[in-house]
Structure formats: structure tokens, C-alpha cells
Amino acid sequence: MSIDAAAATTLPAEARAGTALRSVTRRIDWRPWTAFAALLALWFAAHHFGWVPAKYLPSPLAVVQRLIREVTAGTLLDDLHETLRRNLSGLVIGVAAGLALGALLGASSLVGRIVGPTVLAQRQTALFAWVPLLAMWFGGGDTGKITFIAVAAFQPVVIGTWRGISLVPATYRELSHVLLLSRWNYMRLVALPHALPMIFTGLHGALIYAWLATVGSELFLNISPGLGGRLNEGSQLFEIDLLFLVILLFGLIGLGFNTLAERAEGLLIRWNNR
Amino acid sequence: MNAPFHSPSPQAPATAVPALDIRHVSKAFVVDGKAVEVLADISLSVEAGSFVSIVGASGCGKSTLLRLILGLDLDYAGEIHLDGRPVEGPGPERSIVFQEHRLLPWLTVEGNVGAALLHSGLDAAARRRSVAEHLELVGLEAFAKAYPAQLSGGMAQRVAIARALANRPRFLLLDEPLGALDALTRLRLQGELKRIVAYEGATAVLVTHDVDEAVFLGHRIVVLHPRPGRIAAVLEVPEEARADRSSPAFVALRDRVLELLGVSLGEGRAR
Numbered sequence: 001m002s003i004d005a006a007a008a009t010t011l012p013a014e015a016r017a018g019t020a021l022r023s024v025t026r027r028i029d030w031r032p033w034t035a036f037a038a039l040l041a042l043w044f045a046a047h048h049f050g051w052v053p054a055k056y057l058p059s060p061l062a063v064v065q066r067l068i069r070e071v072t073a074g075t076l077l078d079d080l081h082e083t084l085r086r087n088l089s090g091l092v093i094g095v096a097a098g099l100a101l102g103a104l105l106g107a108s109s110l111v112g113r114i115v116g117p118t119v120l121a122q123r124q125t126a127l128f129a130w131v132p133l134l135a136m137w138f139g140g141g142d143t144g145k146i147t148f149i150a151v152a153a154f155q156p157v158v159i160g161t162w163r164g165i166s167l168v169p170a171t172y173r174e175l176s177h178v179l180l181l182s183r184w185n186y187m188r189l190v191a192l193p194h195a196l197p198m199i200f201t202g203l204h205g206a207l208i209y210a211w212l213a214t215v216g217s218e219l220f221l222n223i224s225p226g227l228g229g230r231l232n233e234g235s236q237l238f239e240i241d242l243l244f245l246v247i248l249l250f251g252l253i254g255l256g257f258n259t260l261a262e263r264a265e266g267l268l269i270r271w272n273n274r
Numbered sequence: 275m276n277a278p279f280h281s282p283s284p285q286a287p288a289t290a291v292p293a294l295d296i297r298h299v300s301k302a303f304v305v306d307g308k309a310v311e312v313l314a315d316i317s318l319s320v321e322a323g324s325f326v327s328i329v330g331a332s333g334c335g336k337s338t339l340l341r342l343i344l345g346l347d348l349d350y351a352g353e354i355h356l357d358g359r360p361v362e363g364p365g366p367e368r369s370i371v372f373q374e375h376r377l378l379p380w381l382t383v384e385g386n387v388g389a390a391l392l393h394s395g396l397d398a399a400a401r402r403r404s405v406a407e408h409l410e411l412v413g414l415e416a417f418a419k420a421y422p423a424q425l426s427g428g429m430a431q432r433v434a435i436a437r438a439l440a441n442r443p444r445f446l447l448l449d450e451p452l453g454a455l456d457a458l459t460r461l462r463l464q465g466e467l468k469r470i471v472a473y474e475g476a477t478a479v480l481v482t483h484d485v486d487e488a489v490f491l492g493h494r495i496v497v498l499h500p501r502p503g504r505i506a507a508v509l510e511v512p513e514e515a516r517a518d519r520s521s522p523a524f525v526a527l528r529d530r531v532l533e534l535l536g537v538s539l540g541e542g543r544a545r
């Protein structure tokens with residue numbers, strides 16, 4: 001390869017790298033992070049200048065040290081594992097039940113008329129009102145917690161699936177009659193694909209509600225391994241660094257779930273509009 | 275003009291049962307608690323293999339009549355018989371092309387056409403063959419894997435025609451199938467539709483408000499008057515009119531239909 005040719009190929013490559021970098025920096029939205037950074041700075045300052053007694057506000061450094069200690073001892077990872085296991089178990093059960101009942105409600109107007117109002121009424125009850133009842137029925141251990149998480153995940157999914165399926169336009173229903181589609185083929189080819197965006201909105205809600213319920217169940221039901229248990233421990237032993245650490249973790253995981261759902265929703269919308 | 279609706283038309287043998295027999299059909303919708311008559315005493319018989327065009331202003335009950343023939347709505351007075359049997363609901367021997375293509379956006383072209391065959395009893399291989407054959411018939415075999423959003427309006431409507439024909443229906447109902455297309459595409463598809471329907475040997479009922487289309491495609495033209503929709507005239511289309519859009523017979527018949535529809539001829543000619 002001649003030098004000229006090499007120069008000719010490297011130059012555009014550099015230019016390409018430049019645009020790639022620029023497009024990456026442009027793609028990251030920095031604005032949310034400025035608020036985050038400001039809060040962090042405020043925290044540092046509050047600790048450094050002693051605006052708040054250290055008893056109520058740990059230094060950011062202390063939280064990081066606590067994190068390192070918990071991770072090396074393996075305790076935090078165990079708790080994280082327990083919490084996520086509980087969260088996902090409840091989520092899977094609630095979502096499966098929500099999809100099944102939602103499909104049934106949407107597919108059969110009789111079922112919709114009989115069971116529908118009850119489902120809507122259940123939706124109106126504040127989520128945490130279920131905690132004492134479920135604790136009595138299933139105990140405060142794992143079963144009670146997972147049931148509560150499942151109830152939380154169930155609500156948005158059943159509504160989304162039901163609405164999505166029952167709102168199939170009359171034109172498509174008429175077409176299905178003319179094509180003599182069986183009930184199964186109607187569900188498979190018409191109703192479910194039509195309902196998909198609404199089902200997805202329901203799943204997104206389920207992810208968020210299930211996470212709230214996970215945190216809540218671990219706080220309000222009896223202490224067992226899990227991040228919520230550590231939060232209780234922190235408040236009872238007045239370990240302010242532990243409290244801060246766990247709250248930060250809760251926030252990060254919730255944010256992660258939300259980002260995941262938004263990404264998946266974006267993909268789905270692109271698929272739907274292809 | 276008063277057509278002899280009940281006596282068999284000249285082309286059919288005198289003893290034949292008409293393929294489609296509509297007898298004294300009236301239909302009313304209840305709107306705000308009041309019954310509004312939409313179709314009044316419609317009687318029409320269509321012999322097997324013939325093509326009937328129904329023209330009328332929009333809102334005069336054309337789509338409603340097709341829905342009754344399809345068996346989508348059984349709440350009407352009068353009787354509709356197919357090959358001597360009353361219509362009791364949708365059936366595999368009837369199909370329809372709607373004004374909008376009404377393709378399912380999440381299915382490919384072949385998936386949409388194939389949906390019409392799920393009830394046919396054919397095995398998967400035979401269904402695939404029929405889908406391929408009918409896509410070829412409408413000239414879209416290269417687009418089998420495309421999605422409706424990737425097609426032009428004319429192409430999507432051709433897919434809808436393929437879907438309507440895939441199950442080899444003996445009755446093809448066409449509800450302003452080309453109404454949403456641009457003028458050039460419409461002219462081209464009118465020719466295709468004529469060829470395809472003749473090839474399949476289906477009995478066709480076309481509803482349209484395009485008089486040229488009605489004359490070009492139909493063996494007979496039924497002119498409807500509105501509010502309530504009722505038959506004003508039934509006109510035979512001479513072969514030479516069907517064969518050539520610029521023939522004197524075509525122009526004369528078109529003018530006659532326009533006149534029956536209440537379009538003054540001066541206005542009609544000026545267009």
C-alpha cells in the first residue's frame with residue numbers, strides 16, 4: 001500500500017471516529033446528571049461544614065466505605081440476591097395471572113361483565129391496603145411477600161391486556177367474522193397483536209409497582225434477608241450509613257428497571273411501525 | 275324504468291335458481307330511539323358468474339346491503355338466498371374487499387392472504403400454494419414477505435383482492451374497493467379486477483359511486499336512490515360498452531346512469 005493511499009484511508013477513519021464520539025456525547029443527555037451532581041455536592045458540603053449532625057447525615061465517604069465492607073463480607077450481595085429473587089418471583093406470578101385473566105376478560109364479554117367490575121374495584125384499593133390481609137392469609141414470610149408483589153404486578157397487566165383486547169376496532173372484528181377465524185386464531189392473529197402496545201404499558205407498570213411492593217413488603221412484613229430488612233436494621237441500630245446505602249441501591253435498581261422497560265418499549269414501538 | 279327483478283334475466287336458463295336472490299329486503303337502524311329506514315324493498319337476483327354493479331350516492335345503504343349479503347347483520351325484513359338457501363351468517367363461499375384494504379398491519383402480505391385460508395380445511399402446503407398463486411394473480415409475488423406499511427395504496431388493495439379470492443369464493447363482494455386510490459391506479463386496477471373476476475368465475479357484486487367503473491365492470495347496473503336506499507333502475511350493459519370505455523354505447527349508458535343519479539348532463543359533460 002502506498003503512503004498516499006494509507007493517508008487517504010486514515011484521514012476518513014479519524015474523521016469517522018470524531019463523528020462517532022460526537023454522536024455518543026450528543027446521545028447522552030447530561031441534564032438529569034447536573035441535578036444529581038448538585039445534590040451530591042450539597043451532601044458533601046452539608047457534611048463538611050457540619051450543617052447537619054453526622055448522626056443524621058453520614059459522609060458520602062462513609063457510605064462508600066460501608067458499601068465496600070458489605071460487598072467484601074458478601075452480606076450485601078446476599079441481600080440483593082434475596083430481594084431480586086422475591087421481586088422476580090412475584091413479578092412472574094402477577095404478570096402471568098394478569099395476562100391470563102386480562103385475555104379472558106377481553107375475549108369473553110360475559111366474563112368481562114361478571115368479573116370486570118371486581119377487577120376495576122380491586123384497582124381502586126390502594127396497593128398497601130393489601131399488606132395486613134395478605135400477611136394474615138399467607139404470613140409475613142416469603143409467601144406473604146411474594147403474594148403482595150404478585151398482586152402489585154397483576155393490576156396494571158390485567159387492565160392493559162383486557163383493554164387492549166376488548167378495544168379491537170369493529171372493522172377488524174368484522175374482518176375476522178368474514179374470514180371465519182376461530183376464537184383461537186382471532187386471539188392469535190388479531191386481538192393479541194392489537195393489544196400488544198397496551199399490554200406492554202401494563203408490563204411497564206408491573207415492573208415499577210412490583211419494585212415498590214418489594215421494598216414495601218420487606219419493610220412492613222417481618223424482617224428476613226433482603227435489602228428492606230437491612231433498611232429496618234439500619235434504622236433500629238441507627239446505622240445511618242447503611243440506611244443511605246440501601247436507599248441509594250433501591251433508587252438505582254428502580255431506575256434500572258424503568259430504563260429497561262423504556263428501551264424495550266421503544267423497540268416494540270419501532271417493531272409495530274415497521 | 276321498472277326491471278323484472280323476479281323473472282330470471284335473459285342470459286340465464288329459465289329454470290335456474292339465481293345464485294344470489296335478494297327479495298324485498300328492508301333495513302332500518304335505530305338512531306336516538308327512532309327507526310331510520312336505510313334500505314327499502316330491495317329485490318335483485320344475480321345469476322351465477324355475472325357481475326352486478328350497484329351505484330348510488332354515498333350514504334344510500336350500499337355497504338349495509340353488502341353486510342346483509344355477508345351475513346354480518348341478520349336484523350332486517352325480507353329474505354336473502356344464496357343458491358336457494360337463506361343467509362344465516364358469514365360463509366366460506368362469500369368474501370369481500372372493503373374500501374380500505376383492512377390488512378392486519380402486524381402480518382406480512384402472505385400472512386394476511388393466508389388468514390383467509392385458515393378455515394378452509396386445506397393443509398399448510400396447499401394453503402401456501404394458494405397464497406402464492408393468488409399473489410401471482412395480482413402481481414405481488416415479490417412482496418410476499420413485505421408488511422402492509424411498506425406497500426402503496428394500490429398494492430395494499432391488490433393484496434386485499436388476493437385475500438378475498440384465496441379461498442376461491444363463489445361470491446365476491448366489492449365495497450368501493452378502488453375508491454381510495456388515485457385515478458391512474460384505479461383505472462389500471464379496474465382492468466385487473468375484470469380479468470381476475472372473469473378468470474375465477476365468481477359471481478360479483480360491486481358497490482361504487484364511480485359510474486365509469488360501474489359500466490366498465492358490470493354486466494348489469496343497479497341504480498340506487500337515497501333515503502331510504504331503493505332501486506331506481508336496473509340497466510343491462512351491452513358488451514361493446516364493457517369492452518371499450520370510449521365506445522358510444524359506453525358513453526350513452528354512463529350518461530343515462532348519471533341522469534338517473536340526478537347529475538345534470540351539462541354538468542356531467544363538462545367534467
Ligand SMILES: Nc1ncnc2c1ncn2[C@@H]1O[C@H](COP(=O)(O)OP(=O)(O)O)[C@@H](O)[C@H]1O
Binds near residue numbers: 305335336338339
Ligand atoms: N350501525 C349503524 N347504525 C346506525 N346507522 C347506520 C349504521 N350503519 C350505517 N348507518 C347509516 O345507514 C346509512 C347507509 O350507510 P351505508 O350503508 O354505509 O351507506 P353507503 O355505503 O351507501 O355510503 C347511512 O346514513 C349511515 O349513517
Ligand SMILES: [Mg+2]
Binds near residue numbers: 336337338
Ligand atoms: Mg359504503
